[in-house]
Amino acid sequence: MMDFKPLASFIDRITSWRIPWAEVLVMHKNNTVFRYRNGFANLEEKTPISEGAIFNLYSMTKIMTCTAGLQLVEKGDILLRDPLSNYLPEYKEMTVKKTLINGDISLEKAARPITVRDLFTMTAGFTYDISSPSIQEAVKSTNGTLSTRELAKAIAKEPLLFEPGTHWNYSMCHDVLGALVEVVSGRRFGDYLRDEITGPLGMKDTTFDLNEEQQARLIPQYIFNDDLDKAVRMDGNGFRVGTELESGGAGLLSTVNDYALFLNALTGHGTSPDGVKILSRASVELMRTNHLNEQTSKDYSWDHMEGYGYGLGVRTHISKSLSGSLSPLGEFGWNGAAGCMAIIDPDSELTVMYAQHLLNSQENYVQRRLRNIVYSCI
Structure with missing residues (x-):
């Protein structure tokens, strides 16, 4: 029996701490088995976070860019x-x-x-x-x-x-x-993604440029100010240095629901529950293979990535003893500058889309704990 109370209380804890809002969506065997959110989309106006909120994915864009490349x-x-x-x-x-x-x-x-x-x-x-x-x-x-x-x-x-x-x-x-x-x-990058990935998967809210209706759902972004001991507003995407730039590294905006459709297709070895194939099983395996060697792995030394290698644009779990993670080997994904995180796990048939919108994202604290809690609940 799955019990997600510990995951809900973790979201409550971090949103009463530094993180303005947080949301987690857990899919198991293509079913949404848990979804929870807490906190304020707009801290100043105390607007609770709600369905359909659009936020910056930042580096979680990279997973889709590498999918396109593959x-x-x-x-x-x-x-x-x-x-x-x-x-x-x-x-x-x-x-x-x-x-x-x-x-x-x-x-x-x-x-x-x-x-x-x-x-x-x-x-x-x-x-x-x-x-x-x-x-x-x-x-x-x-x-x-x-x-x-x-x-x-x-x-x-x-x-x-x-x-x-x-x-x-x-x-x-x-x-x-x-x-x-x-x-x-021979296509604009955004057009290519729409034609080959987001369109076929029925993703309507993942884009580099928001329309008017989507713009109204774009929520404030914050950065935690230690001197003031509070999160302060800091909107915009600093990586978008040109109006025509469709940044494969950090440019997409999305919602929790929408990006989960993409992540879950990767969990399905490249095919969505509806049978839409964006990648072959072989490509997903290549993506989550560790591509670092003895020399390059020394440079990949971020604390929260210990026990993980680097695949084709994703972290990939290679050592339980080093990571201390409850996830199986081969669990993979990436995260974004404002703190969103993807867990893609074909072997467990598990997809996790976690979202927040805080630039100094506290990822060292949040992400490893979140992953362990998820795996302890299923």
Whole structure:
């Protein structure tokens, strides 16, 4: 017998602490077995969080971007081993920043090309510096309209932090992957996602640009201010540096219901309960395989990811003794800057969509506890 009281009381606890509101949706064998929310969508007006609230997914966008990229692998349009410059020619000649023994920085020609796989696995050598000179220049020269494709061209002008494939660094790899999807499919990235993923799955609220009705459901975003000891309003998406940018790394907005449809299709090895296939079982297996090696795994050292490897755009559970997690090996997913989190578990037939909208998200505290509580309840 499933008993979700501990999960409800955890949501009550964190929403009476620092987090303005939180919501969790648990699906087991394609049925919603638990759903609970508490807290205020708008702290100032004390508006309770309600159904249909739209919020920023931020990096949880990455799971969908990598799904789109894997669809192109399945079609034979790209291979993971391909040099990226086969499709985005600006990546042909890259320079790498090297620190010399005397501490000086030298720029050297990259010895190996960035591959498509490097984009998926965060091993390309990019940074997450949206204020880098090349990006700022591109924003200026496009009068603030900077598109997905133009962002990729700007990123290519910056020196790499390391030789491609030699280190792991969380970066704008998946923004460039979005541009790759555009070029290879011949469609705008957002159009591609609508045609191939969100449309077929019946997702009506997952988009880069909200219509008027959706805009009315977009709820405030907060950041916790330690000096004031309270959450203060901080709206907007700082990663959206251009009005035309459809950021594969951090651009989507969605609702709990809507994104759960996508996550649950991945739990179903790539096929929704209605039989809509967005990926093959083989691709989902490849996605949740750990792609780090001895060298790159040293860089993947975030505290709350201990016991997890990194697959194609997702964390993947590889060691119970290190993680202390109650989830099985192979449980995978990712999270977003404002604290939303996905748990995708094909073996247990379990999908969890957790949401909140607080920029310093307290993920170290919340996410591991939430996962353990979920697994203890089923």
